[in-house]
Amino acid sequence: MRRLLLALPFALLPLAMAHAADDHDHEHGSLGAHEHGVGSLNVALDGQTLELALDGPSVNLVGFEHIATTDADKAKVASARAQLENPLVLFSLPKAAGCIADQQELESPLFEAAPEEAGGGAKAAHHHSDIEAHYAFTCSKPEALKTLDLTQFFKTFPGTQKIKVQLIGANGQQGVEVTPKAPTLTF
Structure with a gap:
């Protein structure tokens, strides 16, 4: 599944470097910095195959980064996971494109670790975790795939204020940012 997405970092390196120069004064001043409220989305369209790879701090999606120990925190993690398991709801694609979700994979320490395995409360509380x-x-x-609308994503996960997108599609490559006020990506 990640065949196309593995090529993205190399194909978009010039865009990433330019963007990094713009972000030089932000947290840690490096590519891939863990920045609350900000996520990344890699999008690749090759023939009839569309791949999306979303990455962001868990605080954007569940409101915290520590291992869930309380019932309330466990419910937030379960809810976020259930929402992420519905990509056609979160990522609105044109119906005319006839896209069907074939595969999905969710990864996060919050999804896997039980509190007893977290290595102690203090360590877990200060750990930066991503989803x-x-x-x-x-x-x-795929020719009808003109836009990707993230309106529902931003409504579902209001802790996300910006998503940095890298896209490879039929019209070439681009790097853009989407926000709740400008949630649509054009292919």
């Missing part, structure tokens, strides 16, 4: 989601779609009419 990663990888999706593959087959689109019967």
